[in-house]
Amino acid sequence: MTTTDAATNTSDAALAVEVRDLHKSFGRLEVLKGIDMQVDHGKVVCIIGPSGSGKSTLLRCVNLLEQPNSGSVKVNGIELNDPDCDIDTVRASIGMVFQSFNLFAHKTVLNNLTLAQRKVLKRSRAEAERIAQENLERVGLADKINAMPSQLSGGQQQRVAIARALSMNPKVMLFDEPTSALDPELVGDVLGVMRSLADEGMTMLVVTHEMQFAREVADEVLFMDGGVVVEQGPPNRVIGDPQQTRTREFLHRVLNPVHANE
């Protein structure tokens, strides 16, 4: 159909995301110290861990918003570190949702959703608008189609951001703490949209502090601390019955915030 498919149908057998021995430093600060992880097609992987553990950096390496120092990142079998890799084409097949929404402030909701469809996928205006409409209905905001981002609440902005990413028909969705900037009562709407995405079989890699969501939706949970993956496995083991001391301490702090300092 479009360039997206050309980039991704190279190998359906390949993993959706495959990270091997990934290292990343900011100046002298080593943030990722050799990460190995993978996401199978149709699976949801949640990354949890204290702030500063490198979770967001790992996520941002998966669409090369951060350039790794060494190691391998493959998305649908395409090696991103290969100089021949057309990163724009690969990115078009990876949806990304940011903590701070990052809706285009000068464009209406509709144009936020159609811009990249038209500029990158070369869809016609009519087709782009039809797909935008569909995705807005999917996140329950069809009535906001002509609003400006500044007129929306944080939760609505984030759902528009998800719809914007979905309009590109991505093969993988990356979520970088999508609910951390939201007022508590708005978190549920966004998590609800993410949950239904997971139910539809979307491949998702989610950095989150929402333990309940990770526990119920994730197929696999990664606990990161100090730039390494400390523990990984199914959620009822990593969150329900952690083996590592660091994981236990972290979960104790997160799940009992009032008593954390005692």
Place this chain on the structure above:
Amino acid sequence: MAMSPRKRARLIRAIQYAVLVAAIALLVVLADWDKIQQAFFQLDVARAMFPDVITVALVNTLIYTGLGFVFGLALAVPLALMRLSSVAPYRWIAGAYVEFFRGLPALLVILSVGVGVPLAFGVILDKYVSLMIALGIVASAYMAETLRAGIQAVPKGQVEAARSLGMSSAKTTVSVVIPQAFKIILPPLTNELILLTKDSSLALFLGASIAEYELTQFGRVALNQYQSLTPVLVAGLCYLIITIPLSYLSRYLERRTGGRKIKTPESTELGAAA
């Protein structure tokens, strides 16, 4: 008996008002109103200037300013992008251009383009073209810096969102960064337009046919012709007709765009990693 601070403040304010009123009264009594009226407010002189002061001079001022502004903006956009380029020589060239032309008097640039170039290269430039180039060069140096600051003020998340959707760096710049940068710099850009309106008066030094007179030239010729300051006053009022609405526009835009910040909990990206 000592005064309370509040009473003393009130007394001092009263004295200040009294001094001001006395000064104005003195001015009114001492001024030679007949002479002043003869110099500045000769109605027949003012009447004789119409309608040419509007249809020729004001219009030409607007045309020179407009041409210079548009040409300047067309130069400023690539210059600003060069200033922010990852290719170092582009940065150097744009930086040198800005420093050079920002540091020169506008008159020197106008004389160079309007008189110097025709003398040196033997090309005759149309009055409008040479003023467009000269005023444009002067304005572009300032506007390039303004635009660069505007581009840098666009939140990083906007670029990341566009890039994450697969948009190239060039498409991101054109569709996301520059439109938002212009929104940010609209107030300072309006100020630049006001400055340029006044700089257009320097066209006076290039000489002109009557049809090419702008406000200052027109006022000066009339000043000699009528031996009266009235033409200067009329020309001055015409400038204010242009500039005062512009400064109101600038203030309005500042209130509209400056008050509302683009929401960015410019967050954990690096912070979380660090």
